[in-house]
Amino acid sequence: MLELFCSRLDVLHSHQASTLQELQMARQEVGKVQEMLTASSREQREEEEEEAESSEKKTRSAEQQPAACSESGGPLEGAAARLEGLKESLYQKEREITELLEAQRSPAPPVPQPPCSVLLKGVIHKAHAVCSAAAETRALLDRMSEENRAALVQARDELDRLQTAHEEPGNQTAGRERVDEYESALSLLEETVRGFEVSQLALDCIKTGESPEINDCDAVSELEDILGRGTIPTADGVKSVGQQLLLLQDQLKQVKDEKKKIVENYTSERTMRKKYYNMVEDMKGKIRVFCRIRPLSRSEAAQGGAVAVEKIDDYSVAVETPRGPREFQFDKVFVAEASQEQLFQDTNRLIQSAIDGYNVCIFAYGQTGSGKTFTMVGDKEQKNPGIMPRSFNAIFDIIRDSSSKFLFKVSAYMLELYNDRLQDLLAPPAADAMALPGAARRVEIKRNRKGVVFAQGAETKEASSAQELYALFQQAGANRHISATKMNVESSRSHLIVCIMVESRNLTNGSVSTGKLSLVDLAGSERAAKTGAKDHQLKEANSINKSLSALGDVISALSAELPHVPYRNSKLTQVMQDSLGGNAKTLMIVNISPSECNLEETLTSLVYATRVKAITNHAQRHVESKEIAQLKEVILRLRSGQTVEEEDF
Numbered sequence: 001m002l003e004l005f006c007s008r009l010d011v012l013h014s015h016q017a018s019t020l021q022e023l024q025m026a027r028q029e030v031g032k033v034q035e036m037l038t039a040s041s042r043e044q045r046e047e048e049e050e051e052a053e054s055s056e057k058k059t060r061s062a063e064q065q066p067a068a069c070s071e072s073g074g075p076l077e078g079a080a081a082r083l084e085g086l087k088e089s090l091y092q093k094e095r096e097i098t099e100l101l102e103a104q105r106s107p108a109p110p111v112p113q114p115p116c117s118v119l120l121k122g123v124i125h126k127a128h129a130v131c132s133a134a135a136e137t138r139a140l141l142d143r144m145s146e147e148n149r150a151a152l153v154q155a156r157d158e159l160d161r162l163q164t165a166h167e168e169p170g171n172q173t174a175g176r177e178r179v180d181e182y183e184s185a186l187s188l189l190e191e192t193v194r195g196f197e198v199s200q201l202a203l204d205c206i207k208t209g210e211s212p213e214i215n216d217c218d219a220v221s222e223l224e225d226i227l228g229r230g231t232i233p234t235a236d237g238v239k240s241v242g243q244q245l246l247l248l249q250d251q252l253k254q255v256k257d258e259k260k261k262i263v264e265n266y267t268s269e270r271t272m273r274k275k276y277y278n279m280v281e282d283m284k285g286k287i288r289v290f291c292r293i294r295p296l297s298r299s300e301a302a303q304g305g306a307v308a309v310e311k312i313d314d315y316s317v318a319v320e321t322p323r324g325p326r327e328f329q330f331d332k333v334f335v336a337e338a339s340q341e342q343l344f345q346d347t348n349r350l351i352q353s354a355i356d357g358y359n360v361c362i363f364a365y366g367q368t369g370s371g372k373t374f375t376m377v378g379d380k381e382q383k384n385p386g387i388m389p390r391s392f393n394a395i396f397d398i399i400r401d402s403s404s405k406f407l408f409k410v411s412a413y414m415l416e417l418y419n420d421r422l423q424d425l426l427a428p429p430a431a432d433a434m435a436l437p438g439a440a441r442r443v444e445i446k447r448n449r450k451g452v453v454f455a456q457g458a459e460t461k462e463a464s465s466a467q468e469l470y471a472l473f474q475q476a477g478a479n480r481h482i483s484a485t486k487m488n489v490e491s492s493r494s495h496l497i498v499c500i501m502v503e504s505r506n507l508t509n510g511s512v513s514t515g516k517l518s519l520v521d522l523a524g525s526e527r528a529a530k531t532g533a534k535d536h537q538l539k540e541a542n543s544i545n546k547s548l549s550a551l552g553d554v555i556s557a558l559s560a561e562l563p564h565v566p567y568r569n570s571k572l573t574q575v576m577q578d579s580l581g582g583n584a585k586t587l588m589i590v591n592i593s594p595s596e597c598n599l600e601e602t603l604t605s606l607v608y609a610t611r612v613k614a615i616t617n618h619a620q621r622h623v624e625s626k627e628i629a630q631l632k633e634v635i636l637r638l639r640s641g642q643t644v645e646e647e648d649f
């Protein structure tokens with residue numbers, strides 16, 4: 001196109017030069033003719049002057065004049081005509097020159113293009129787009145393949161570890177329940193490994209082009225070859241590129257679909273991997289930790305409402321810190337929209353364990369106002385009951401379902417730890433206590449020979465239904481220390497400890513199991529400046545912070561596997577001794593605020609919760625044979641001064 005225009009310009013230039021030359025020549029000729037005309041008119045004037053002097057001469061001259069005129073009139077007339085012709089040619093040339101100049105100035109008229117070159121441009125453009133998309137897809141495949149391979153290696157390692165553990169002699173003889181747990185974890189892990197292997201195979205096929213659907217990677221390189229040569233000279237070339245382009249577009253679509261599927265598979269595999277990992281960790285006795293993000297409060301919304309916490313998947317949460325996002329992994333993450341029911345569904349299993357004779361502890365941890373009481377107790381009107389009232393119902397539901405095989409006895413004590421003093425929330429009021437001998441005893445934390453913690457001297461009451469248990473709980477709640485702080489209108493100023501003991505006697509073999517379910521609503525860590533605490537509230541806050549700091553020290557020592565764990569530094573850590581690093585199945589719920597304004601406290605809570613996740617407990621079922629249970633009963637009777645008959649043995 002450019003060449004065409006240049007050659008046309010050259011033609012115009014040479015035409016213009018020759019026209020200018022002709023114009024110059026014409027001008028010279030016009031000059032000459034004008035000179036001739038001037039000379040002849042001068043001669044005529046001289047002759048007329050001479051004629052006036054001599055009439056003879058004049059007559060002769062007059063006679064001669066027409067002849068002369070006829071002689072000189074001929075060239076003049078010819079010269080005039082030539083002049084006219086030249087002028088005409090001059091104007092013509094000038095017009096041509098003007099046209100040429102205008103043509104030079106104005107843009108070149110569109111040159112009709114062959115349809116093939118129009119198509120070519122589009123084809124090249126599209127081909128480049130396809131090639132770059134193909135390159136991008138290849139890079140993505142490489143990345144995914146690498147990640148999948150790493151996950152596969154990890155899953156295989158986990159499987160090997162579990163298989164080795166399974167083959168250990170001690171585990172071979174473990175109880176049926178334990179063996180079942182191992183076997184189901186094994187089969188789940190095997191499935192995971194298989195899933196990763198399949199993904200790896202698919203990724204490798206896609207990468208090497210071995211898959212029958214997409215083995216036309218040659219088409220890509222062929223097209224790249226053609227483009228690399230720079231030109232596609234013929235219409236056939238264009239047609240073949242077009243065909244390959246269509247082919248590549250199809251393949252690109254296929255690859256994109258495949259990629260989407262792989263990404264989906266990969267994400268679900270990743271989630272499954274975390275789930276199985278958590279299951280294995282749970283089986284190893286690791287404390288389970290749930291993270292619950294409460295909704296943004298009104299006061300937080302009023303401060304701008306910036307959210308710094310985000311759930312990534314069911315097992316991960318990310319916090320936006322000034323130094324970039326920080327990710328934490330937990331056994332489950334619950335967002336603001338998660339209902340109390342959803343949270344309890346994941347907790348239910350532990351209630352069954354307590355009934356089966358395990359020592360179970362569920363506790364909520366977090367800064368003040370982060371939702372611990374909401375999680376453990378529920379809202380004030382009990383429209384959204386929390387874990388405690390739901391557990392009461394669940395215990396008696398399970399009891400009802402198993403009543404034909406077991407005989408159950410449920411009892412409970414409820415305490416609060418206020419200003420580092422244990423207070424019995426079920427103890428009769430002070431006035432009644434004076435009247436009752438032995439009442440208002442000092443409550444002390446003790447551990448039995450199996451390491452299970454119990455509150456000596458605490459009022460333990462039996463309950464035969466969920467309603468009775470709830471009534472006891474309400475009675476305890478009425479005695480609790482709650483007051484308004486800047487951070488929470490109903491802030492718990494003490495740690496609440498609800499202990500439910502479930503004794504079940506097997507009606508078939510007479511064995512007795514004793515489980516304990518401890519439900520703990522910790523007071524929130526707080527900063528006096530933020531809560532506006534003064535006087536006695538400041539004392540409360542200091543006491544709360546001191547006990548939580550002691551709890552933090554125990555958590556740090558346990559997670560670092562230090563030889564000494566400072567349980568004795570606080571009553572709170574003594575109460576929780578069997579739940580942290582002891583023989584309990586423990587679940588911690590770390591409650592956090594989503595708001596940016598609580599970022600520091602949220603990070604501290606999450607770091608503590610992560611440490612708790614590393615602690616291993618050694619849960620054991622507390623079950624005694626019929627004979628031992630009978631002997632214990634006899635001892636009790638003898639101690640209380642009753643007589644024992646031989647048939648009691």
Ligand SMILES: Nc1ncnc2c1ncn2[C@@H]1O[C@H](COP(=O)(O)OP(=O)(O)OP(=O)(O)O)[C@@H](O)[C@H]1O
Pocket residue numbers: 293294295297336366367368369370371372373374375379488490491492493522523524525591
């Ligand atoms: N998941 C939730 N959904 C709805 N409201 C919630 C949730 N979590 C907490 N809240 C509300 O947030 C407020 C503070 O919660 P809560 O009293 O449970 O905090 P807390 O951690 O127990 O505080 P403190 O340590 O001061 O006792 C309450 O009004 C509660 O109803």
